[in-house]
Amino acid sequence: MLVLRAITDDEYEAFRATLFTTFGDDLERDPDGAARARALLQPGRAWATFDGATMVATAATFALTLGVPGGTMPMAGLTMVSVRPTHRRRGLMRALIERHLDDARAHGEPISGLWASQATIYGRFGFGIAAEAEDLALDCRNATVADGRDLDDTTWIEADEARRRLPPIYARAVADRPGVLHRTPVWWDQRRFLEAPFVRGGASLRRTVVAVRDGVDVGYVVYRARGAWTDNVPSGETDIDELLAVDGRAEATLWRFVAGIDLFPRAVWDNAPVDGALPWLVGDPRALRRRRCDALWLRIDDVAAALAGRRYPRDGALTFALEDQTWRLEATGGRGSCAPTTTTPDLHLDRASLSSMFLGGVSATTLARAGRLRGSIAAVRTADELLGWPVPPWCPEVF
16 A cells, blocks of 8 residues: 655655665765755655555655745745656656645745756646756866956865855855755755765865955855876866856856866866856857756746746736636736736746746747747737846756
């Protein structure tokens, strides 16, 4: 008999074991994972499905705060979803996602977010790609970066100092960026400064370098080193964990530093923002390889609360049909309100498409061209103008 329930405090180790089995890893590479899960998850927000006494599926929810256009919003972060290979295609994942959504409503979280292990799964549940990212690979041997520019100073800091200096820089650098997460002290400690073997992947401990201008921290890069030699020639790789700056000068400073690290002729950064300056900083643009990919997926659950919780770049109104309900969005002075209406809709779309537009990462025009929504040219243009945002979304957290 299959039973879905919240796990108890003494079941976190089994929960992690089930998760790691599904994702092809072993607990030996994350010995403190159960304690970390207890620290990060609220009581009752981790669930498992049991077949008799055996745990066969898992899911959990982080209570997160997401940056949205002009502000922040509570978000239920769906994570650690797994089903053992012996129990696939029996509806276990659907039941866990439905439990997650019910729980999010109970906690007053109008949106849910996730990173998809398989991109074909979550659209059927109303999730849409809300933020994209770029994977970057820089050939440092052939890349001059920010040549001739005035740059900031850089300083190396150790882990203890990083814990103190990085959070204020992060807060400044992402203040107006949709898609980012508010990082609590526990999140910084248990996620950003984590050094378990499974996150290192054979690379070094984290190295941290801060950009400093007139005595003020203005950016940082956190990276790991992968030393290697080929035919007696250094062929190491710099794996960037995060590079953040408060302005373009600081960003150029950090990229100049990365490109100049001796013995490491290649630098890579998975999950970089799509509007990063690096393509325009390198003297030879072909020294940089870029691959765009999906990143944060969102699902708007409470339409009225979600659309009232973000800001709008212009005044206007839009009536749209979402599934079996018609809504009217009105924006005045940057603030919006949304309520059910009986008015004929200007636009027809599904939940995933609305969720994709929520952070301003994709336009209604693009979705209309893809057949994901339909409406008059004027209505699509209004949706573009209302739901767009000048800063593209980016989520630096893979959760």
